[in-house]
């Protein structure tokens with residue numbers, strides 16, 4: 001169910017919650033797949049990350065605060081690198097980007113996908129080697145393309161005929177031959193456990209395969225000979241658990257690869273399968289490991305290439321959420337607890353839709369735990385809501401928290417590394433929270449908290 005602009009999400013009202021949500025045997029227990037790998041409860045029952053208690057984090061940095069388990073993030077980079085051995089792994093910076101994270105993923109040997117001038121500037125200012133940057137976007141400006149060429153980015157993913165013309169003109173002017181890929185819209189839409197294969201795609205990204213635009217784009221680039229066409233690119237969705245969407249998309253995109261070979265005698269050397277690999281937000285989700293994903297994707301590509309009598313191209317992927325999502329939790333302080341008779345208990349925290357828009361925007365599900373102490377109280381079905389003037393300002397729709405949760409308690413919401421800080425807003429003039437990286441018991445501020453002065457500095461009227 002989507003949020004209604006006039007009100008709250010109305011599904012599953014009552015004390016039972018959704019069918020999949022079970023009252024926990026131990027309300028203090030942490031479900032391992034939901035939490036960063038170095039999160040535990042310490043001897044006093046306080047949530048701790050890499051040995052540092054969240055009360056200390058809150059005392060030093062305030063709340064709300066995004067807490068990044070740096071070793072968790074690094075280990076997920078390594079899991080993708082080793083699982084996808086021989087495949088270039090582009091971290092999708094749209095999930096969350098700051099200079100410290102650029103350095104982490106670069107040190108772990110990943111490439112980086114950016115999709116605006118701002119993301120490109122962040123990557124370059126953190127020292128990301130430009131040849132390991134891929135530049136996406138359906139409406140890159142001339143200024144952005146110029147910057148990308150001047151920086152020498154490794155590849156530009158073409159998204160429209162206008163862009164082909166723009167980039168061709170810029171490359172001619174400069175006497176350079178940038179490497180490009182063509183983003184193909186393959187008519188597959190995959191979200192969570194379902195995918196839909198359609199003949200055509202009604203969306204703003206890429207060149208339609210079914211309509212013939214993708215083939216025409218490839219022919220135009222090859223025939224003009226100004227840009228170096230490295231391969232085709234397809235990204236089919238987000239939070240995907242079912243590999244069959246990739247199977248249909250690989251079959252379709254490799255069909256185009258064969259068509260290009262037959263028409264122009266060229267076998268493109270690279271293929272990008274995009275990102276979208278799912279993570280666990282609640283106990284409903286059971287994501288595959290990068291090793292398993294790699295095995296399945298490789299098998300799919302090899303068999304489709306064999307069917308088309310194509311050499312297997314050099315592969316790349318673009319995971320964002322699966323790398324940074326599980327490495328972060330948001331720490332909030334409870335301000336009010338309101339029992340709305342017979343319906344549910346609303347636990348209001350000091351952030352909300354300005355630091356996590358995904359619940360309101362996508363009807364996303366999250367989990368939460370009482371973080372500042374252990375409790376002996378019974379589990380109580382709660383809704384964690386924010387402080388914004390919007391009844392759809394919900395952080396966690398349904399979760400069992402201890403019945404004695406009270407103002408001053410800290411609540412932690414896991415799985416908030418992706419598309420939370422990067423989509424954060426200043427709604428209601430709320431300054432955006434900081435990001436703190438914790439490693440070896442030490443906390444390090446990597447994005448500072450916005451201040452009211454920051455907000456007022458923009459208001460020049």
Ligand SMILES: Cc1ncc(COP(=O)(O)O)c(C=O)c1O
Pocket residue numbers: 092094095113136235237238239274275276277318319320321322418
């Ligand atoms: C082209 C492209 N690649 C990669 C991603 C990353 O997706 P995810 O963070 O779900 O892995 C996206 C997300 O929208 C995308 O549009």
